[in-house]
Amino acid sequence: MFEEENQTLNQRVLAFCNAHGLPVEKLMWRKIPFSGEWGMAAPLFPLAAEDPQRSGPVPQHAQTLAVALKEALGELPGFSRSEAVKGYLNLYYETSQYAQEAVNLVLETGENYGSQAQTGDPVMVEYSNVNTHKPIHVGHLRNVILGGTICRILEASGKPVVRANYIGDIGLHVMKWLYTYQRFHAGEEPPQDIMRWMSDIYTEAERYFSEDPEYEAAVRAYFNRWDAGDAEVKALWEKTRTWSMDGFMQTYALLDEHFDRIYFESEVEEPGKELVEELVKSGLAEDGRPENPVIIDLDKMLGTKEEYRVVVLLRSDGTSLYSTKELPLAMLKFKEYPLELSIYVVDVRQTLHFKQAQKILELMDYAPASRMKHLAYEIVNLPGNVTMSSRDGTVVLLDDLVREACTRAQAIVEEKNPDLCEHERGEIAMAVALGAIKYPMISRETTKVVTFDWESALDFNGQSAPYIQYAHVRANSILRKAGEMKYQASSMAAKFSYPLEIAEVNLVEKLTELPDLIQRAAAELKPSLLTTYGYELAKSFNDFYNSCPVLNAEPAQRNDRLALVSATRFALGNTLKLLGIQAPDAM
RNA sequence: GCCCCCGUAGCUCAAUGGACAGAGCAGCAGCCUUCUAAGCUGUUGGUUGCGCGUUCGAAUCGCGCCGGGGGUACCA
Numbered sequence: 258m259f260e261e262e263n264q265t266l267n268q269r270v271l272a273f274c275n276a277h278g279l280p281v282e283k284l285m286w287r288k289i290p291f292s293g294e295w296g297m298a299a300p301l302f303p304l305a306a307e308d309p310q311r312s313g314p315v316p317q318h319a320q321t322l323a324v325a326l327k328e329a330l331g332e333l334p335g336f337s338r339s340e341a342v343k344g345y346l347n348l349y350y351e352t353s354q355y356a357q358e359a360v361n362l363v364l365e366t367g368e369n370y371g372s373q374a375q376t377g378d379p380v381m382v383e384y385s386n387v388n389t390h391k392p393i394h395v396g397h398l399r400n401v402i403l404g405g406t407i408c409r410i411l412e413a414s415g416k417p418v419v420r421a422n423y424i425g426d427i428g429l430h431v432m433k434w435l436y437t438y439q440r441f442h443a444g445e446e447p448p449q450d451i452m453r454w455m456s457d458i459y460t461e462a463e464r465y466f467s468e469d470p471e472y473e474a475a476v477r478a479y480f481n482r483w484d485a486g487d488a489e490v491k492a493l494w495e496k497t498r499t500w501s502m503d504g505f506m507q508t509y510a511l512l513d514e515h516f517d518r519i520y521f522e523s524e525v526e527e528p529g530k531e532l533v534e535e536l537v538k539s540g541l542a543e544d545g546r547p548e549n550p551v552i553i554d555l556d557k558m559l560g561t562k563e564e565y566r567v568v569v570l571l572r573s574d575g576t577s578l579y580s581t582k583e584l585p586l587a588m589l590k591f592k593e594y595p596l597e598l599s600i601y602v603v604d605v606r607q608t609l610h611f612k613q614a615q616k617i618l619e620l621m622d623y624a625p626a627s628r629m630k631h632l633a634y635e636i637v638n639l640p641g642n643v644t645m646s647s648r649d650g651t652v653v654l655l656d657d658l659v660r661e662a663c664t665r666a667q668a669i670v671e672e673k674n675p676d677l678c679e680h681e682r683g684e685i686a687m688a689v690a691l692g693a694i695k696y697p698m699i700s701r702e703t704t705k706v707v708t709f710d711w712e713s714a715l716d717f718n719g720q721s722a723p724y725i726q727y728a729h730v731r732a733n734s735i736l737r738k739a740g741e742m743k744y745q746a747s748s749m750a751a752k753f754s755y756p757l758e759i760a761e762v763n764l765v766e767k768l769t770e771l772p773d774l775i776q777r778a779a780a781e782l783k784p785s786l787l788t789t790y791g792y793e794l795a796k797s798f799n800d801f802y803n804s805c806p807v808l809n810a811e812p813a814q815r816n817d818r819l820a821l822v823s824a825t826r827f828a829l830g831n832t833l834k835l836l837g838i839q840a841p842d843a844m
Numbered sequence: 845g846c847c848c849c850c851g852u853a854g855c856u857c858a859a860u861g862g863a864c865a866g867a868g869c870a871g872c873a874g875c876c877u878u879c880u881a882a883g884c885u886g887u888u889g890g891u892u893g894c895g896c897g898u899u900c901g902a903a904u905c906g907c908g909c910c911g912g913g914g915g916u917a918c919c920a
Binding site: 344545579719721781799 | 845847848849856857858859860862867868869878880882884900912914915917918919920
């Protein structure tokens with residue numbers, strides 16, 4: 258926006274700085290931070306500090322420079338006035354021109370407003386990473402929503418994305434499940450709600466396993482059959498793994514997430530073992546078998562102290578570990594795709610693990626290692642900083658949460674909108690419930706622990722997804738009625754030639770922020786920037802809604818305000834879409 | 845012990861090194877014959893854990909403490 262005007266401005270600023278021997282690169286423009294004001298502001302302090310002509314204190318000299326710069330700039334096209342105050346130079350936009358450009362840009366680009374066309378090599382984002390034969394709880398939810406949102410933000414910022422999911426389909430937990438199924442549920446087929454059914458069997462297996470040593474021994478014996486390649490065990494594993502995956506797909510469909518490439522632990526186990534043998538041969542790894550495991554003592558190798566620690570690559574009995582499989586998986590990804598970046602959305606407890614894996618790949622002279630990035634996010638706890646544990650029965654299952662939230666949302670929709678048919682009410686309730694559940698998972702910084710509590714998860718008021726959805730509904734409602742009254746906003750260019758209300762100024766200002774914010778959120782991998790933005794945009798719209806009549810305004814004003822409402826609906830809808838939250842037309 | 849993260853209003857959280865540190869929830873007082881009250885307005889609430897430093901300027905950067913969480917050789 259304002260390219261020509263900015264060029265003029267930059268030329269004059271440069272001329273001023275050159276004339277006074279000032280470092281022009283130190284002049285940083287930002288938006289004026291006051292509500293209801295439009296424009297750009299620059300602090301003159303950095304220039305004042307380096308000005309050889311300065312005699313007095315910096316703040317005073319900054320003010321002197323601000324005044325001088327203001328004089329040097331004179332009348333600027335696109336700006337209505339300027340002022341030098343407290344060491345800052347403030348340039349105020351010409352009201353109607355700025356609003357016109359801002360609103361029309363949104364209306365021209367519509368559903369693409371804020372997004373860039375995708376170019377270049379893809380970025381892979383690995384997320385979700387659930388284990389088969391186990392249930393999905395709200396802890397997993399943060400990962401899925403965070404990962405999915407990062408994918409959408411990256412795509413909007415102009416990067417092609419490959420969505421990867423690394424499924425834990427082998428290991429002791431699977432054996433517990435298989436053995437328990439074989440013993441108590443043989444021949445049973447999963448019902449409609451696969452996840453619930455598999456979860457119940459898993460809980461059962463956990464209980465027997467931890468309470469009864471003989472049961473544990475039986476499970477381990479079963480594991481040996483697996484290791485020996487027992488055909489019956491393998492067949493059962495394949496069949497039940499499919500059930501589990503079907504259950505996951507139901508959940509992903511519910512959450513509106515999908516994946517381009519699903520990797521299985523079972524797929525990289527053998528390549529991992531082979532790679533470890535190579536590492537031993539090359540002398541990088543120390544083979545202590547059969548008494549000791551295969552390890553790499555990274556600290557010894559790098560001369561560091563208690564930083565990289567010792568990595569165990571293979572158990573002393575030769576069976577694989579998490580670390581065994583990480584290396585071939587990383588390489589497989591780069592082999593399959595020309596990745597610019599390989600991101601791992603995995604919780605913070607695995608930070609050392611990824612640091613080690615990346616370092617080992619570096620030591621192997623594997624060049625793409627530098628393009629791996631671990632996005633470490635904090636976990637979801639219960640009130641009192643209690644970590645969810647299936648053994649203690651403190652896990653909140655995703656299904657239970659969704660069901661409860663949906664029931665509550667349903668009751669509110671029925672009260673507010675009894676005219677809608679049952680099907681529509683159900684869809685709205687689901688959109689609201691899922692939005693409310695997803696929002697807190699991405700609305701705080703990834704480095705901060707999310708505390709889950711039922712009360713706030715089911716609160717559809719205040720700073721929440723339903724608040725933003727509701728603003729979208731209100732905008733939609735105005736536009737629908739305008740349509741019925743035969744006023745089409747998007748077809749008429751907005752002029753904004755009337756004096757704008759403060760609420761309108763703030764709303765237009767918010768609209769303009771989206772494109773840059775998407776770029777920043779992508780660069781910093783921070784979805785929380787967009788949740789905050791969505792809330793602020795909705796709040797600005799609600800202010801506008803309350804203070805500026807649209808349908809009953811004078812014709813010129815009505816037309817322009819309809820354009821503004823239409824633009825806002827796009828911005829709200831686009832933001833919600835990035836967050837993976839539906840934008841209903843009614844609530 | 846060592847490494848990483850967090851510490852801002854009673855609670856949950858915001859704030860590209862820049863102007864008066866802002867929201868929501870909770871509390872109190874108001875607003876539905878006007879575009880959906882899942883909304884809005886007003887009000888109460890702060891030595892940004894503590895100290896020193898860097899800077900014209902620090903919640904933000906550095907160092908040192910204090911408090912909480914996580915990780916730290918055969919779990920993932």
